[in-house]
Amino acid sequence: YFLHCSTAAVLLLGLVSVSRSAPLACEDLLRPLGQPDLGGLEGRRAMVAGTLSHLPLMERLRRRDSATAEFSSIQSGVSFRRSSRSGNDCRYASYNVTLEGGGFAFDDGNVSTTFVHTSCPDCVLLKFDVESGKRHHFYLFSKRRQLQEAEVEEFRAQAECLNFPPPVVMDPSKELCPEQPSTEPAAHSQNKAEAKRD
Template identity: 30%
Template sequence: MWRAMMNFIHVAVAVLSLLSIGQSAPVSSCESLIKPIEINGTEKLLGKWTYIAESTTIPASKLLTKMIVDSARVKMTAAEESDAINVFHSQKMFGRCFTLTTKMTLENSTLSIVQPFNSSEVLLTTGCPDCRAAYIKLGIGGRTYSGLQLLSRRNKVTAAELEEFTKQVECLNLPAPAILDPEKGFCPDESHSQETEVVDLTNIMNDLGSEVFSHLDRIINSEGGMQALFKMISNGLAGLKEN
C-alpha cells in the first residue's frame, strides 16, 4: 500500500509544489516577465538541470514537498527523433533515489509529455543566463493544473535571480514558490549507488491507468482527503524508520 501511495506522491511533487497565494505584480513589469520565448531546436535544452523552485495550483503540494522531497534533478538527452528529448528525472526522498524516464516532444516552441501523464510547457523570458523558467500545464484525472518551475545548470542561483522568478510567479497569479534546498544533497544521475537505494518508477507509472490518476485527483481535492493522505505518508515514514 505504501509503495502505491509513493507512486501517487511522485506524480504530485516531482513536477509541482504549492505555497500560499501571492499578490499580483504591476502589469507593466509582468508584460516582459511572462513573455514566452521561441525554442529553435532541442540542443540548448540538453544536459543536466537542477530544480531550484516551483509553484503550482495543486492543493497542499507544498506541504508534501516539505515532508518528503529533498532535491530533484533532470538530465535531458537527444532522442532518435529530431523533435524529441529523453528526460531522466531523479528525486531524493527518504534517503532513497526515485527515478522516472519520460520523452518530451517539441512543436511550436511547446514541450509536451504524453506518458505517464499529459503535460505541456513553454519557456518564459529570464535574466538568469543558465536557467529555464518553465510554465507548466499538467493533467491529473479530469483537471488541469498550472505551475512555474525554475531550473538551473547550477545547484543554487543568486538572490536576484530567485527574486525575478518570484515576480514571474506573482504575475501569473500562482502561489508563492517553494524553494528546494541544495544542501540536502542529490541523487545519483543514472547509476545505482552502493550507498543509496534507487527505485525506478518508470514501468510502474506507465502501467497506471487513468482511473488511478482520477483517484489521486479526487483525494487531493476532497474535503479531508489531504489529511488522510498526510496520515498515510506519516505512517509510511514511521514504517521506513523501523526498517
C-alpha cells in the same frame, strides 16, 4: 490652491501610471521564451525553486530534498528525465517528448510545457499545464545549485504574477539523486506517474 491641484494631479498620474505598468510588467516577466536550441537545453539541471497551483501538492514539494531535470537527444527524438529525492528515497521518470513551438508535449498528451523567459543564463524555466490546465506547475532549474538573489527574486515575481503560492526554494546543500542509469530499473517504473504528477 494651484499647488494642491498640481500635487494631486501628479499623484493621480503616478497612480494611473503604476496601474497601467503592473500588467505590462507581468506580461514581460512571463513572456514565452520561444523554441530553444536542443544543444543549449541538453544536460542535467537541479531544481532551484518551484511552486504550483494545487495547494496539497505544495506540501509535498516542501518536503522534497532535491530534484533534477535533464534533456537529451535520443534516436527517437528528445528524452526528458526527472528525479526527485526525499530522504534516502530517489524517484526517477523518463519520457519521450516532442519539442513544438515555445515548449514541449509529452507523448500521452496530458501535459504540455512552456519555456518561460528568465534572466538566469544557465537556467531553464518551465511552466507545466497538467490535464488540460486543471493545475499548473512552475519550476526553475539551473546548472548551479544556488542562484544570485536577484535571479531568485525574479522567479518570485513571476510566481506572484501567476497568483501561485510563494515558491519553495530548495536547499543547495541537500544531495541530488545519482545519475539515472541508461536503462531505468524496474523498481522505479512504478514511480513514473507520481513523478509526473509532481
